[in-house]
Amino acid sequence: MDQRVSEHAEVLVDWSARVEAGDDVVVRVDEGAHDLAVAVAEKLGERGANYLATYVSDEVESAFVRSHDGDFDDDPEFEVAMLENADVVLSLRAKRNTAAKGAVPGEKRAAYKKSRTEIKAQMMDTDWVSTMHPTRAHAQNAGMDYREYEDFVYDAVLRDWESLADEMARMKELLDEGSEVRLVKEDTDLTMSIEDRTAVNSAASVAYDSHNLPSGEVFTAPEDPEGEVYFDVPMTHDGTRIRDVHLTFDDGEVVDWSAETGQQALDDIFATDAGAKRLGELGIGMNRGIDRFTDSILFDEKMGDTVHLAVGRAYSSCLPEGEEGNQSAVHVDMITDVSEDSRMEIDGEAVQRNGRFRWEDGFEE
Amino acid sequence: MDQRVSEHAEVLVDWSARVEAGDDVVVRVDEGAHDLAVAVAEKLGERGANYLATYVSDEVESAFVRSHDGDFDDDPEFEVAMLENADVVLSLRAKRNTAAKGAVPGEKRAAYKKSRTEIKAQMMDTDWVSTMHPTRAHAQNAGMDYREYEDFVYDAVLRDWESLADEMARMKELLDEGSEVRLVKEDTDLTMSIEDRTAVNSAASVAYDSHNLPSGEVFTAPEDPEGEVYFDVPMTHDGTRIRDVHLTFDDGEVVDWSAETGQQALDDIFATDAGAKRLGELGIGMNRGIDRFTDSILFDEKMGDTVHLAVGRAYSSCLPEGEEGNQSAVHVDMITDVSEDSRMEIDGEAVQRNGRFRWEDGFEE
Structure with a gap:
């Protein structure tokens, strides 16, 4: 087995999920995740934890949902009981066909999802972590050769997380203390308020309330x-590709927008509700292991030398106690490359220039 | 997908497990059982049942058990809770390597098994059924080509179970009413008492308290x-092959034994305890879909035109209320071919001759 699979399992179990002896750990094994499941089981055994592996298959689920009459039982007790008694849930995502759910009618899919609301809540109530094991299907989705894609995934996952978390803490501190962010690059000069907001240091660990591996972004809720x-x-x-988006904000709302590709999809997003025209998130990608777009938000928004904004719903973790923040049915992330000819300022002082942060070599040049 | 996979799923869900709407069904998916899992999920959806798929992998389990210090937690609550709330457990056995547990030290394997006593009991307390999906590993074990092995498995599984159950009921009635069985063939003339014993009609359905698919035997506890x-x-x-066994019984106990191959293993069996030298089971194989030995007891002992005897422990379901029956740490099935030059009598009347039963064409010839 690739040594990196074992290293991945170790990061997942120790850094991300903080598994301890006696923990009851549900391991959700996707169709293509067998090798990672073996490596994770080995680490769980070493830590003296307990494991229960579930099988997560789009094909199995689709067969069930399609043949069912659609009147699904709400939150079957055996699954709720399993999760109520679990300390940790590790999701090993590894599809063999990313289009496998295509044949399920959208209505039935939604009804099935709705019938599992309590199951989802119980899962979210554990120290859950979701990660990805590279498969040919995901490589295909990324438009990459399989070996090259493996390298890509492990570069993103196998970071020095402790040192990256420290670095992200510096960015969080700047955002927490600042009042206004300004972003400047080609066709870009945007200011937004971050007064009284709290940034999240998303360091791929439940200890940071961060539940995806890889992660590596600091985000807040601007207005x-x-x-x-x-x-x-x-x-x-x-399912629709959108490229080269230009937005103009006035008085806190999008007033003008265009896309080279996917204009209709963009129109639809802004037509959703009033909140869709306001900002929900400002995120700073700080995982330099991720150096290319692969059409997977798990990776894309964490990419080093990028900044993303989301229109729509804000995360409550960034808001002052009692404040609601922007509400919307959507939360759509859009990413911009800041590696060249760019500047981010907080309260008039540059904190990132051409991708370099204030505390890094090369920032002053 | 092979149409027989779907037929297999239907037999399993409807005939064997008697799944009903609203049942909570745990589907235990072995490494190689994906296709059968999809077909089973489809049937469960049609019936309006709920499913939770678990992943059963010798490689995952071995990795866990090997790396653990061996002081396993007893019956982790999350797995007990899942099974306590389950109505049905379907085990889809399909190994990709039948030797995958070989590297686990026997002591640790035993300790792990012991730590799961309550989990096993909870599973046995459901309407559980164990079946097999053909894999190349199982074909290899049987010394067969994969396609040929698929045919073999589906011939065994896709029976007219209702009619076979009726036929087996006739054999059960003969055994229940009889007092003495005599078996006669080459090097064989054995009598045994079945007075007051109750035979089990093992018809591959929980409705018959029969939990394996395929099944197809009627068995009782002779003395x-x-x-x-x-x-x-x-x-x-x-793990040791034993061939061409001759046994001589006197006064209810084995007094002489020999094997062409595996004499030492046979010696070890009889040295286990006093009960190992007495009979625990007489079984009549009635599944004519199984027409060859494949070194899997799930299939072998159900083979049509065979009779098997087990030395060692008797099943309590065959015994009169309050009677203990033969006790032993072992239960070893041994099979004899009765297709030619053979006769089974109950109380002096032939009930099977050269493989034909009394109620079949060809019995009188």
């Missing part, structure tokens, strides 16, 4: 954007 | 054997 911004990293929204 | 018997179907006991 009152003014100006224009250009997103040059492509994105896929509900 | 006081006298005479000699020859077993010409090979067997594997604890």
Whole structure:
């Protein structure tokens, strides 16, 4: 077995999920995740934890949902009981076909999801972590050769997380103390308020309330954007590719927008509700192990030398106690490359220039 | 997908497990059982049941057990809770390597098994059924080509179970009413008492308290054997092949034994304890879909035109209320071919001759 699979398991079990002796750990094994499941089981045995492996298959689920009449039982007790008694849930995502759910009618899919609300809540109530094991299907989705994709995934996952978490803590501190962020690059000069907001240091560990491996971003919930911004990293929204988005904000709302590709999809996003035209998130990608767009938000928004903004719903963890923040049915992340000819300022002082942070070599040049 | 996979799933869900709407069904998916899992999920959806798939992998389990210090937690609550709330457990056995547990030290394996006593009991307390999905590993074990092995498995599984159950009921009635069985063939003339014993109609359905698919045998718990018997179907006991066994019983106990291959293993069996030298089971194989030895007891002992005897422990379901029956740490099945030059009598009347039963064409010839 690739030594990196074992290292991945160790990061997942120790850094991300903080598994301890006696923990009851549900391991959700996707169709293509067998090798990682073996490596994770080995680490769980070493730590003296207990494991129960479940089988997660889009094909199995689709067969069930399609043949069911659609009147699903709400939250079957055996699954709720399993999760109520679990300390940790590790999801090993590894699809063999990313299109496997395509044949399930959307209505039935939604009904099935709704019938599992309590199951989802119980899962979220554990120290859960979701990660990805590279498969040919995911490589195909990323438009990459399989070996090259493996390298990509392990570069993203096998970081020095402790040192990255420290670095992200510095960015969090700047955002927490600051009042206004300004982003400047090609076709971009945007200001937004971050007064009284709390940034999240998403360091791929439950100890940081961060539940994805890889992670590596610091995000907050800005408001009152003014100006224009250009997103040059492509994105896929509900199956549609959107490219080269330009937005203009006035008085806190999007007033003008365009996309080279996917204009209709962009129109639809802004037509969703009033909140869709306001900002929900400002995120700073700090995982330099991720150096290319692969059409997977798990990786894309964490990419080093990028900044992303989301229109729509804000995360409550960034908001002052009792404040609601922006509400919307959508939360759509859009990413811009800041590696060249760019500047991010907080309260008028540059904190990132051409991708370099204030505390890094090369920032002053 | 092979149409027979879907038929297999239907037999399993409807005939064997009697799944009903609202049942909480745990589906235990072995490494190689994906296709059958998809077909089973489809049937469960049709019936309006709920499913939770677990992943059963010798490689995952071995990795866990090997790396653990061996002081396993007893019956982790999350797995007990899942099974306590389950109505049905379907085990889809399909190994990718039948030797995958070989590297685990026997002591640790035993300790792990012991730590799961309550989990096993909870599983046995459901309407559980164990079946097998053909894999190349199982084909290899049977010494067969994969396609040929698929045919073999589906011939065994896709029976007209209702009609076979009726036929087996006739054999059960004969055994229940009889007092003495005599078996006569080459090197064989054995009598044994079945007075007051109740035979089990093992018809591959929880409705018959029969939990394996395929099944197809009627068995009871004989005592006081006298005479000699020859077993010409090979067997594997604890990894050792044993062939051409001759036993001589006197006063209810084995007094003389020999094997062409595996004499030492046979000696070890009879040295286990006093009960190992007495009979625990007489079984009549009635599944004519199984027409060859494949070194898997799930199939071998159900083979049509065979009779098997087990030395060692008797099943309590065959015994009168309050009677203990033969006790032993072992229960070793040995099979003899009765398709030619053979006769089974109950109370002096032939009920099977050269493999034909009394109610079949060809019995009188």
